[in-house]
Amino acid sequence: MKTPFYEDIILAGFGGQGIMFIGKLLIHGSMKEGKNVTWIPSYGPAMRGGTANCTVVISDEAIGSPVISSPHSLIVMNNPSLDAFEPRLKEGGVLVMNSSLITRKVKRKNITVIGVPANEIASEIGDKRAANMVMLGAYVAHTKTVSKEKILEGLTDLLGEKKRQLFEVNKKAFEKGMEFGKV
Amino acid sequence: MGKKTLMTGNEAIAEAAVQAGCRHFFGYPITPQSEIPEYLSKRFPEVGGCFLQAESEIASIYMVFGAAGAGARVMTSSSSPGISLMQEGISYISAAELPCVIVNVMRGGPGLGGIQPSQSDYFQATKGGGHGDYHVLVLAPSTVQEAADLMMEAFDLADKYRNPVMILGDGFLGQMIEPVEFKRRSSTDRPARDWTITGAKGRAQNVVKSLYLKPDVLEQHNLQLHRKYQKMIKNERRVETYLTEDAQVVIVAFGMAARIAKTAIKILREKDIKAGLVRPISLFPFPYQTLEKVAEKVDKLLVVEMNLGQMIEDVKLGVCGKAAVHFYGRVGGMVPSYDEIVAEVEKIVKKKR
Incomplete structure (x- = not known):
């Protein structure tokens, strides 16, 4: 019998980096693949500049706890997020971090670290706001949690008619990120 | 619908209310449930509903009282401190035997407490949070899907027992996103409501009240409420x-x-x-x-x-x-x-x- 698929991730950064958005995109794409999904935000008075994080669970089976003590994967976009969540990552887990903004070395030895200069790449592409998509691309390419096609379908849904013009740049950022995550 | 969509618990609760035929909402914003009134303020105009942000939770619950007395399918939602403010009105509505749905997306207390999730209103919800010998029917969902399902059912249960029904969730349930599917309802018919106050032209006057000054009459009223709660105990355990x-x-x-x-x-x-x-x-x-x-x-x-x-x-x-x-x-x-x-x-x- 095939082991049922299960993955949990904490995504963290500061408000405005689009952390919540890529978390939502991840569950949109995964739901399209028939998976059960949960997304739970840190909620409160955290707007632009404050810290923001969300927890995502993706599973073939019904999901119990949507709150995760030690996640299998971590996407962190800034120093405070690395400080807060590095100790909680599961042994052997995957840390995807934004090396454009994270200045310190990772302390843990028993994890896989993927450094992505997400801000630089996003700027090169022409929209520095797309750094979040670069990070997501690296994560998806490495873990294969969900297919690129479903992420892009999800992106179309989430951007909607109003922000349709942002699709191409986000897609490009995602694809660039994938290059960093390839195993 | 019959299709899974991703929604927060708060949004799913609000949409379920719309699909259950609720067309009246009175409330006052408070974290972590403000997305319920936010959603309904957009959605109700599309379906001819009445969304009204009252000046306080106390006003909200008495607007619910009024609308329920007139026979409307009506709800309010709030979070812990706001629900405390509503307790007097909930006692009155229970005494007057009117159907309504109250959503409590709990946060930490006592007092203003905090805005993060909690389950500390269990006593208040289940033991009759206001004065007098009464109960509201309390349902506690644990997933967004279940929140939507129970919300729809809550309106029918409220009608069935002519009693407030409370949906008791917490901040995480309200804020989290999960796939949800709104189950097609076989019928949105409601039971006959010959007790409503809609103008007494051509019929005997209906009275909706909670005041019974004669103790023997109030005792009979209390006993009738008690029989109703016994029926809930017999039929509605989940x-x-x-x-x-x-x-x-x-x-x-x-x-x-x-x-x-x-x-x-x-x-x-x-x-x-x-x-x-x-x-x-x-x-x-x-x-x-x-x-x-x-x-x-x-x-x-x-x-x-x-x-x-x-x-x-x-x-x-x-x-x-x-x-x-x-x-x-x-x-x-x-x-x-x-x-x-x-x-x-x-x-x-x-x-x-």
């Missing part, structure tokens, strides 16, 4: 049991705490500790009988709540001394982790009793 058949230890939890407990149970079973779960879905009426049965086979129970021990009193009433009842809780907006629950269960299993 509970989920999960892996209790072979369990050596059973966790009892509701709502979010129950979901977290399910993950703990999976981990425990991998460690060869046979744990199970009893998840009360209706908190009033409480499924005492299920616990009584479980306690005949299992001698150790762990109640897990996001408070310092409220539902445990009902669990003990059900168990009636037949098993040891332990407790683990986190408060103030802190949420118990599955690791903590696993550690508690391991401790309990080692205990002699």
Whole structure:
């Protein structure tokens, strides 16, 4: 019998980096693949500049706890997020971090670290706001949690008619990120 | 619809209300449930509903009272401190035997407390939070899907018993996103309502009130309410049991705490500790009988709540001394982790009793 698929991730950064958005995109794409999904935000008075994080669970089976003590994967976009969540990552887990903004070395030895200069790449592409998509691309390419096609379908849904013009740049950022995550 | 969409618990509750035929909302914003009024303020104009942000929670609940008295399918929503303000009105509505749905997306207390999730309003919700001898029917969903399903049913139950029904969730349930599918309703017909105040032209006057100055008359009214609660107890007990058949230890939890407990149970079973779960879905009426049965086979129970021990009193009433009842809780907006629950269960299993 095939082991049922299960993955949990904490995504963290500061408000405005689009952390919540890529978390939502991840569950949109995964739901399209028939998976059960949960997304739970840190909620409160955290707007632009404050810290923001969300927890995502993706599973073939019904999901119990949507709150995760030690996640299998971590996407962190800034120093405070690395400080807060590095100790909680599961042994052997995957840390995807934004090396454009994270200045310190990772302390843990028993994890896989993927450094992505997400801000630089996003700027090169022409929209520095797309750094979040670069990070997501690296994560998806490495873990294969969900297919690129479903992420892009999800992106179309989430951007909607109003922000349709942002699709191409986000897609490009995602694809660039994938290059960093390839195993 | 018949298609799964991703929604927050708050949005799903609001959409379920629309699909259940609710067309009147009165409320006042408060975190972590403000997305319910926000959603309805957009959605109600599309379906000809009445959305009104009142000047306070006290005003809101009396607007609910008025609309229910006129026969409308009506709701309000709030979070803990706001629900406290509504208690007087809930007592009046219960006394006047009017149907309505009240949503409490709980946050930490007492007082203003905080805005993070909590389950510390269990006593208030289940024991009659206002004055007088009354109960509201309380349903506690643990997933976004269940929140939508129970919300739809809540309106029918309110009509059936002419009584307020409360949906009791917590901040995480309100804020979290999950797939949800709105089940097609076979009918949105409501039972005949010959008691409504709609103008007495051509018929005898209807009176909606809660004042009965003659003690013998009030006693009869109290007894009639009591018979109604007995009917709820007989007909409306809802509970989920999960892996209790072979369990050596059973966790009892509701709502979010129950979901977290399910993950703990999976981990425990991998460690060869046979744990199970009893998840009360209706908190009033409480499924005492299920616990009584479980306690005949299992001698150790762990109640897990996001408070310092409220539902445990009902669990003990059900168990009636037949098993040891332990407790683990986190408060103030802190949420118990599955690791903590696993550690508690391991401790309990080692205990002699």
